[in-house]
Amino acid sequence: MQLVVATTNPNKVREIRTLLAGVRFEVVTLDRWPDIVAPEETGRTFDENARQKALYYADVTSAFVVAEDSGLEIDALDGAPGVESARYAGVDVPYPAKFALIYDALASVPQRRRSARFVCALALAQGGRVVFETRGTMEGEIAPQPKGVGGFGYDPIFFYPPYGRTLGEATPDEKAAVSHRGQAFRALRAFLESDSMPKT
Numbered sequence: 001m002q003l004v005v006a007t008t009n010p011n012k013v014r015e016i017r018t019l020l021a022g023v024r025f026e027v028v029t030l031d032r033w034p035d036i037v038a039p040e041e042t043g044r045t046f047d048e049n050a051r052q053k054a055l056y057y058a059d060v061t062s063a064f065v066v067a068e069d070s071g072l073e074i075d076a077l078d079g080a081p082g083v084e085s086a087r088y089a090g091v092d093v094p095y096p097a098k099f100a101l102i103y104d105a106l107a108s109v110p111q112r113r114r115s116a117r118f119v120c121a122l123a124l125a126q127g128g129r130v131v132f133e134t135r136g137t138m139e140g141e142i143a144p145q146p147k148g149v150g151g152f153g154y155d156p157i158f159f160y161p162p163y164g165r166t167l168g169e170a171t172p173d174e175k176a177a178v179s180h181r182g183q184a185f186r187a188l189r190a191f192l193e194s195d196s197m198p199k200t
Contacts, residue, residue: 002026003192006057006067008038011152012181019176019185023192025064036060046070046083046121047135054125063126066188070120070180072154074102074142076109085154099146099157106142114142118158120180122188131198132191136183151175 003025005016013029020027030036039056043049046069053067071085081088081102088098106114117139124132143159148168156168160178167175176182191197 002028002063004032004057004061004063004065005029006053006065012068015172015176015181016185018172019182020189020192023189025192030057033061041069041083043069043083046119047123047133049083050121050123051125051130051133054123054130055128058125059128064124065126066122066124068120068122068181068184070118072116072118072158074106074114074116076113076115077102077105080105095153095156096146098154102142102157103145111141111144116140116142116158118154118180120184122184124188124191126198132188132196134184134187134191136180136185136187138178138180138183 003023005013005027007013008030017027036057039053041049041052043052049069050067053069054065057067058065069083071082073079073082089101117137119135119137121135122133123130138160140158140160143157143166146156146168147166148156150170150172151167156166158167159165160167160170162178163170163174167179
């Protein structure tokens with residue numbers, strides 16, 4: 001059976017393929033359906049957007065579809081950028097520019113109050129219904145300045161205290177072991193391999 005990963009982000013695809021390596025499904029991406037128009041993400045939470053995307057792509061592909069919505073929440077900014085993480089300041093704005101805007105917004109906030117988290121909400125859908133959903137959360141803080149060239153997105157500004165460095169400085173294996181996306185997709189993997197997983 002096919003499992004469609006509903007993202008066109010090559011960095012996410014690479015992480016997800018590693019996390020799902022060896023499952024009893026053929027893991028494919030939306031590249032198989034190049035003419036599909038992406039749905040507008042209108043949810044106000046990560047969970048709503050994940051469900052929305054999973055159900056939409058399950059309908060148009062007639063397959064099992066896993067979709068995720070993820071982003072960065074900064075407590076001192078009332079949870080921003082949140083569900084707008086990828087679109088913060090504009091879809092085409094490069095991440096260093098997004099970082100600069102965040103640091104500007106945090107200019108008067110002391111380091112001890114720069115707590116933040118990465119969130120990943122995941123939904124698996126097939127045949128018009130969501131058959132599994134979960135979420136992963138990774139707690140940390142905004143680093144004093146960006147560091148590291150690893151990972152992608154906001155990784156260089158996300159300081160993870162147990163590692164004593166940013167996710168941009170962590171190796172891919174270190175990141176996968178603790179990340180929000182790693183947590184969510186390990187839970188999905190367990191479901192896919194369980195008796196609870198629908199056969200068709």
